[in-house]
Amino acid sequence: MRIGILTVSDRASRGVYEDKGGPAIRACLAEFLSCEWEPHALVIPDEQDQIEATLKAMCDDEGCCLVVTTGGTGPAKRDVTPEATEAVCEKMLPGFGELMRAVSLQSVPTAILSRQTAGIRGESLIVNLPGKPAAIRECLLAVMPAIPYCIDLIGGPVLTTNEEVVKAFRPKQ
Ligand SMILES: Nc1ncnc2c1ncn2[C@@H]1O[C@H](COP(=O)(O)OP(=O)(O)OP(=O)(O)O)[C@@H](O)[C@H]1O
Numbered sequence: 697m698r699i700g701i702l703t704v705s706d707r708a709s710r711g712v713y714e715d716k717g718g719p720a721i722r723a724c725l726a727e728f729l730s731c732e733w734e735p736h737a738l739v740i741p742d743e744q745d746q747i748e749a750t751l752k753a754m755c756d757d758e759g760c761c762l763v764v765t766t767g768g769t770g771p772a773k774r775d776v777t778p779e780a781t782e783a784v785c786e787k788m789l790p791g792f793g794e795l796m797r798a799v800s801l802q803s804v805p806t807a808i809l810s811r812q813t814a815g816i817r818g819e820s821l822i823v824n825l826p827g828k829p830a831a832i833r834e835c836l837l838a839v840m841p842a843i844p845y846c847i848d849l850i851g852g853p854v855l856t857t858n859e860e861v862v863k864a865f866r867p868k869q
């Protein structure tokens with residue numbers, strides 16, 4: 697099972713600062729998931745064409761059932777991760793962004809500045825997180841209970857979680 701981890705940051709991609717977002721996503725997934733998985737991590741600048749191409753490659757060529765992005769979700773001119781996500785997805789899942797903003801609002805009033813979203817491309821789920829490394833655990837923890845069932849519904853592999861940290865919710869069928 698492969699999971700894409702995509703850092704979208706002009707400065708981290710140029711080496712101006714060390715990328716803390718990608719490793720934070722990887723650490724959270726290692727904490728939350730009990731199944732075997734393999735990360736496919738990249739750091740790229742805030743360029744819409746490059747973000748779209750990378751998301752497509754992670755979903756279609758690398759076979760990632762889940763792609764988690766960090767950065768580029770705000771209102772600044774170069775923030776285009778949600779646009780790139782929407783451009784490559786067949787279906788959007790606005791509930792992810794709504795929940796993550798609601799949870800983040802308990803820590804920072806600027807949570808409403810993030811346009812973070814999620815969507816489906818083929819058999820892959822793409823989820824956006826804000827760029828601040830501190831946002832990663834609280835946002836991913838909030839949406840993680842719904843991610844395994846979402847991936848079931850789109851024909852992806854069965855994800856299992858460490859139930860003492862986060863319990864996957866699968867409605868009885
Ligand atoms: N990948 C990252 N690794 C470490 N710190 C980050 C990362 N992304 C963002 N940050 C921190 O969060 C702050 C706000 O992030 P934001 O995404 O708004 O950056 P930005 O102004 O868009 O610039 P850039 O695209 O160059 O990261 C940054 O100034 C930086 O301190």
Ligand SMILES: Nc1nc2c(c(=O)[nH]1)N[C@H]1C(S)=C(S)[C@@H](COP(=O)(O)O)O[C@H]1N2
Nearest residue numbers: 767768769770800806807810826827828831
């Ligand atoms: N949990 C959490 N959410 C957060 C933040 C944060 O520090 N913690 N920062 C906010 C801020 S200041 C901005 S501008 C937006 C967009 O950030 P991005 O452009 O780095 O994705 O995310 C918001 N969401």
